[in-house]
Amino acid sequence: MKIKYLDGRRLYLAFLAGGKAIIKDFAYLNRINVFPVPDGDTGTNLASTMKAIAEQARPARSVRESLSSIAEAALTGARGNSGLIFAQYIYGLSQELGNEIKISTARFGESVKHAVRYAYGSLAHPQEGTMLTLIREWAEEVYRNRHRFSDFHELLHHSLERARQVLQETPKKLAALKKAGVVDAGAKGFVDFIEGVAHFIRQGSLKSVLSRELLEIEFQEAPHQVKEDIPFRYCTEALLLGQNLDLARIKEVVVQAGDSAIVGGSDTKARFHVHTNHPADLFYALKDLGTVVQPKAEDMKLQAEISLKPKSRVALVVDSSCDLPAEILEKNQVVVIPFPINIGNHVFLDKLTITPDKLYQLMKQEEILPQSAQPSPRTIENWLSFLSSHYEAILVLTISGGLSGYHNLVKKTAEKFPEKKVRVVDTRHLSGSYGLIVQRLLQHWSEDLDELASRAEELASKTELLVDIRTLKYLVRGGRVSPAKGLLAKLLNIKPIITLDENGRAVAAGKSFSRKQNFKKILKLVREKQQRRPIHSFSLVHVSEPKRAEAYAREIEKICGKQVSFILDVSPVVGVHNGIGSVGICLSYE
Numbered sequence: 001m002k003i004k005y006l007d008g009r010r011l012y013l014a015f016l017a018g019g020k021a022i023i024k025d026f027a028y029l030n031r032i033n034v035f036p037v038p039d040g041d042t043g044t045n046l047a048s049t050m051k052a053i054a055e056q057a058r059p060a061r062s063v064r065e066s067l068s069s070i071a072e073a074a075l076t077g078a079r080g081n082s083g084l085i086f087a088q089y090i091y092g093l094s095q096e097l098g099n100e101i102k103i104s105t106a107r108f109g110e111s112v113k114h115a116v117r118y119a120y121g122s123l124a125h126p127q128e129g130t131m132l133t134l135i136r137e138w139a140e141e142v143y144r145n146r147h148r149f150s151d152f153h154e155l156l157h158h159s160l161e162r163a164r165q166v167l168q169e170t171p172k173k174l175a176a177l178k179k180a181g182v183v184d185a186g187a188k189g190f191v192d193f194i195e196g197v198a199h200f201i202r203q204g205s206l207k208s209v210l211s212r213e214l215l216e217i218e219f220q221e222a223p224h225q226v227k228e229d230i231p232f233r234y235c236t237e238a239l240l241l242g243q244n245l246d247l248a249r250i251k252e253v254v255v256q257a258g259d260s261a262i263v264g265g266s267d268t269k270a271r272f273h274v275h276t277n278h279p280a281d282l283f284y285a286l287k288d289l290g291t292v293v294q295p296k297a298e299d300m301k302l303q304a305e306i307s308l309k310p311k312s313r314v315a316l317v318v319d320s321s322c323d324l325p326a327e328i329l330e331k332n333q334v335v336v337i338p339f340p341i342n343i344g345n346h347v348f349l350d351k352l353t354i355t356p357d358k359l360y361q362l363m364k365q366e367e368i369l370p371q372s373a374q375p376s377p378r379t380i381e382n383w384l385s386f387l388s389s390h391y392e393a394i395l396v397l398t399i400s401g402g403l404s405g406y407h408n409l410v411k412k413t414a415e416k417f418p419e420k421k422v423r424v425v426d427t428r429h430l431s432g433s434y435g436l437i438v439q440r441l442l443q444h445w446s447e448d449l450d451e452l453a454s455r456a457e458e459l460a461s462k463t464e465l466l467v468d469i470r471t472l473k474y475l476v477r478g479g480r481v482s483p484a485k486g487l488l489a490k491l492l493n494i495k496p497i498i499t500l501d502e503n504g505r506a507v508a509a510g511k512s513f514s515r516k517q518n519f520k521k522i523l524k525l526v527r528e529k530q531q532r533r534p535i536h537s538f539s540l541v542h543v544s545e546p547k548r549a550e551a552y553a554r555e556i557e558k559i560c561g562k563q564v565s566f567i568l569d570v571s572p573v574v575g576v577h578n579g580i581g582s583v584g585i586c587l588s589y590e
Contacts, residue, residue, distance in 0.1 A: 003152040003201055007102040008066035012059035014197045015070055019050030021196025022189050029189050032182040035130065035174055036081065036260045037230070037275070037300070042185035045080030049087060052077020062101045067094040075265050076239065076294075082186035084273050085119055085131050086193075088264030092118025105155045109146025112139040122264040124255040129173025131186030137166040138194065156198040163191050232258040232275035234352070235298045236282065240270045240290030241345075250289050257282040275300070283353040291345045297338075297352040306333055306390050313447045315391040316438075317383065319375075319406060320350035321399040323541050323568050324435035332442050337383060339406075339573040340373040348572075356569035360544040360580055370576040374406050380413045384422060393449040394422045397438060397456055400504030401426045423453045425460075428504030431574045432541035432566075432586035433465040439565060440537070440588060462536070462589045466509060466525065467498040468518050468552075470545070470581025497522060498578075519548075522585060523555050533589045535560040540567045541584040543575040549583050556585070 006014070022029075022043075029043025056073035060066045071094040074087035092115035100107065116136050120126050141162040142155060149155040170184040171177040177184055236257075240250060244267050251263040251272075258276030265271055270290065276282055279297040286292055306315075311333050318329075320338040329336060338349040343362060348354035350372075359370065387394050396414065401407035407426045414422040427434050437459045446452050495518045499509035509525070512518040529535070538556055542549040546567070553564040569575070570584065578584075 002150075004150055005102040005104055006063060006108065006152060008060045008062045008064075011063055012057065012066045012070065014200050015057070016054060017200030018193035018196035019047075019053055021192045021199070022050050023047045025189070025192045029185045029192075032180075032188065033185040034180045034182060035176045035184060036127070038176075038180075041080060042082045042189065045078075045083040046086065046186070046189040048079045049074055049077050049083035062099065063103050064094065064097045064099050067097060070094070072269070075269055075271055078264070078271050079237070080235075081260060081262055081273055082131055082189060084262050084264050084271055085122065085135075085186065086190070087271070088122040088262075089115055089119040089135055091264060091266065092116070105150055105152055106146045108152070109143040109155075113143035115139070118264075122251075122262050124251070124261040127174070129170045129177065129187075130184050131190050133170065133173065134163060134166050134184075134187035134190045138163040138190070153198070153202050156194065156201055160191075160194050160198050163194055167191050230301050230304060232260075233277050233299060233301045234275065234279045235273075235296070235300050236276050236279045236353075237271065237273045237294070237296040238283070238286070238292050238353075239294040240265075240272070240286060240292055241268065242290040243268060245270050245290050250286065253282065253285050253289065279349075279353050280355045280358060283348060284358050287343075287346055292353075293345075293347045295340075295347055295349050295353050297349055302330070302333065302335070303386075306335075306387070310390050312445065313392040314449055314452060315387040315394045316442075317387070317394060317396040318434070318438060319399055320352075320571055321404075321430045321573050322397070322434040322438055323431045323539075323571050323574070324438055325566050325568065328439060328442065332445075334438070334442075335383060335387065337375050337380065339375060341572055341576070342371040342373060350573040351571055354572055356544070356572055356575060359572040360575065363576070363580060364544075370572070372573045372576060374404070374409055377409060377413050380410055381416065384414065384417055388417060388421055393420065395449060395452050395456070396422065396424045397427050397434075397441075398424065399430045399434065400428045400500065402428065402500070402504035403430060403506065420449070423449055425453050425456045426504065427456070427460050428502070429460060429463055429465060429500060431465070431570055432539040432568065432584050433463045433500075433588075435541075435568075436537060436539055436565065436586050436588040437463055459588070461502075464529070464587045464589070465500050466522055466585040466587075467578060468515075468522055468548075468583040468585070469496045469498055469578060470515065497525075515548075519551070522552070523559070526556055526585065526587070527559055529587065529589075530560050535562060535587055536590045537562060537565045537588045539565045539586040541570045541574075541586065542567070543570050543578055543582045544580050545583055548581075552583060552585055 026043030026047040033042040053070055053073045057070040071091040074090050078084040078087040093111055096111040096114045116139050119135055126132055138159055141159040145155055145158055167183050167187050170187050247270055250270055254263050254272045254274050255261045258274050261274040263272045283292055317335045320336055338352050341348045341350055396410055398407040398410055411424045414424050427437050440459050441456055495512045495515055496508055497510040498506050501507045510521055512521050540549040540553050549567050553567055557563055
């Protein structure tokens, strides 16, 4: 039977068929992925984009309505360079079509050709020999034959032959492909898509296309496994929402941030992808150009080191509430899972796409109250899956379960893995005291998971945190202190001292009526503690209060005869609750 037109429903089903073809081939696409970086995720990125279409897009009677829904879903769910290029091409196609209920091969040919410029326009530096070339050559072939074939089956079959030919020529255009002896993974994914569509147009059954295969399949969106030097460390993506988005300006900002830059979307929704060394600066610049959501910033350097040269048989995972100098974490290949932070309608990743100085600047200027959230179970599971393929065992240390539900979330996720493979320990601490536990554990590292877990528990019981709170304003805003108590404290100028009990819950350790008195009282407590139990090491963390932290450090050094281990800005996810001006005194005992 000849197919002389496509309506909205046929087009929708054709996309599902193309998506299933990509999903079937995604593992192979990952294996041949060598450009722009050999990070082995092109298949996963394209398959995830197709799954987003299956989950979110809805068929309509008209071609334009169906395609607009597909384009919206593709942009929302796009992953990586390949996924975003595909999504931007589909968006262009939706813009080039009129309000037709159905389209002929002639109209289809015109639309696919004119949509090519949207894909090319999304990239800072379009590279031939990639998916872009395949899309352009295929679209031109369709355009040339739009009047020759009035049957969609004949038109797609003919253009598919040209697409396969162009695919085989991609190594001639890119040295990286020629050296590896493979075709471009993104281009191969697009050929898979056209093959799936052509097969459905020819003989696909409604039942097979509407099966739940696209919805039920689970992709382990594993971290990158780059196998060469990495000039730009973080693979960074996000979605920007708003009205009258300035795509040109957004693209300018993204391009300046690094390499492999691509920006696609409309004046209400735009997605970007870029490899950069400074994701926090990028996100801070973009926050004024749109509402930032769905942030991602993967450390490709760390992932490459883990893939190629793991330093131990046991991996160590912490969360971003752990405050410890970055060089210590990097040296020991410690994986840090970031907490999301909601600032207004924006979503940032703790320490990655928002730094302490930027956050506290916003808190001072705009009187905003950021809200912390938990990482998704999928994020945790993906990391554990990735690490389990490179390590014999994994030790996960978490923020106090008495302060956050994150510990239970990790513990539940870890149940999917053998107990001998993954161990989860509640540190019952946060920030600098959490960091001291990790630091001491790394100083006497073992290759035995049981021994490490036991040692972590022991160190947690030997560690203490005292927090010098400047104001209860932020604790009141966050709901941790009642407004009545907050008002009373303000009227009486009460300056509380907070500590953590044996279960890791925040409790009062004292109070004063001035910051000067608080300073003296905390130092008195430290002297008493030193007399009862010698201090092994200590650190200071602060919320935009470096001078006060340094003053504490000098006095405590006199008390215990030890130099401060580190003085750091508190991680944003912790600082938003304690408030500007707070200082944490972190003690670890012999």
